[in-house]
Amino acid sequence: MKDISDFRSDTVTKPTPKMRQAMASAVVGDDVLGDDPTVQALEAKAAEMLGLEAALFVPSGTMGNEIAVNVWTNPGDEIILESRSHIYLYEAGGPARISGVQVCPIETTDGAMPIEAVRASIRDSSDPHCPTTSLICVENTHNMHGGRVLPIDYLRSLRELSLKQQIPIHLDGARLFNAVHASGISAREYAALADSVMFCLSKGLGAPIGSMLVGSAEFIERARRVRKVLGGGMRQVGVIAAPAIIALEEMVDRLHIDNENAKRLALGIAGLPGVVLDPDTVDTNIVLVRLVPPAPSAEELFRQLADRGVLSIPLGPDLIRFVTHKDVDETDVERLTSAFRQVLTG
Ligand SMILES: Cc1ncc(COP(=O)(O)O)c(C=O)c1O
Structure with a gap:
């Protein structure tokens, strides 16, 4: 990995x-x-x-x-x-x-x-x-x-x-x-x-x-x-x-893969405790996640994901962004999804 x-x-x-x-x-x-x-x-x-x-x-x-x-x-x-x-x-x-x-x-x-x-x-x-x-x-x-x-x-x-x-x-x-x-x-x-x-x-x-x-x-x-x-x-x-x-x-022709990976990610993390995200609103390669209790702050989630080898960008106290692209694939999405699960469900 x-x-x-x-x-x-x-x-x-x-x-x-x-x-x-x-x-x-x-x-x-x-x-x-x-x-x-x-x-x-x-x-x-x-x-x-x-x-x-x-x-x-x-x-x-x-x-x-x-x-x-x-x-x-x-x-x-x-x-x-x-x-x-x-x-x-x-x-x-x-x-x-x-x-x-x-x-x-x-x-x-x-x-x-x-x-x-x-x-x-x-x-x-x-x-x-x-x-x-x-x-x-x-x-x-x-x-x-x-x-x-x-x-x-x-x-x-x-x-x-x-x-x-x-x-x-x-x-x-x-x-x-x-x-x-x-x-x-x-x-x-x-x-x-x-x-x-x-x-x-x-x-x-x-x-x-x-x-x-x-x-x-x-x-x-x-x-x-x-x-x-x-x-x-x-x-x-x-x-x-x-x-x-x-x-x-x-x-240009491969960008659908990034869109699909973003959707896969959204489906993998929607429904986790404290995650506000409707996968139907993920049209392309950006996944914006709003966090509510019991989820930690965006900054804290960013840190805990980074400890597990996954980088993201906190965009406010309760907003964090993930973007898919050619240098992350399904395995990276799987890694992010399971890191997210670990952080939010302990
Ligand atoms: C929607 C949008 N417009 C413009 C830009 C600016 O591009 P650049 O970083 O090349 O200045 C960005 C960069 O992220 C963007 O997301």
Whole structure:
């Protein structure tokens, strides 16, 4: 058995041997000067997979999201997002700091902001008291709602509203391909309902670094400039684009395994004393567990699981997260399930 079963995040995935070989032999140029062929191939592939015109390779999902916010807004604007979204909670205040916009967070139980609530939150731009609402952000899958997939009909309704109000939609699709497997809806169908999409290569897809920002050619041209402002213009970056291409070619199809392992885990621990978890709400590769007495605190559970070789992330006094990915398999899930049982049932 391995020393550690690491369920902290799908960001802990290590590059495959083939990715490492690709890094060593990558043909490179200077991507800021626009002549790195490996980056160009990656960007063309990402755009094609999402059925949009163009794509930009960025160092992180956070930078991809923040570039999108910057491109779509002007300082003083307001953006609508979900109250537990990554852009709101975990990007260090980027929308305010980088783009000078304020946020209008909408609280939900599952990540899908009710259409009526979004409509009601759009400001009257003819009123000089009001900021201009210039962007709606959605997150699919939704990390802090336990990897929930946003229903396609919901996204269609939101799109209708966005077109009517002429407010663009940015999709934080860090784990978009996990949603694709869970729902059977293609990445192209999801992308067609947004104006810009960010997805991560460095999570379940196993590439060491990087995310893609995808959209119209005009959007990407503006995004390229903002990336430069943020210091994200990189030179011989074909070295990390090469494993990213392998991620797109070889790792997308296996993500259903991660979704299945998360479901297996949820079924294994739901019903244990102090565990609040409905396995039906585990759509993809994230299992969020709420703890109530007699379960210990999240911090204590984290420690006791770690003593048994299993890593997780406590996300609050009574909330703990487990994420499945290519570097944990059924045996790791079994180990976690039995460690959980030992801790909770003594
Ligand atoms: C939903 C979501 N969006 C964006 C990000 C940011 O990605 P990165 O860690 O590459 O900045 C994450 C990271 O966990 C995420 O879960």
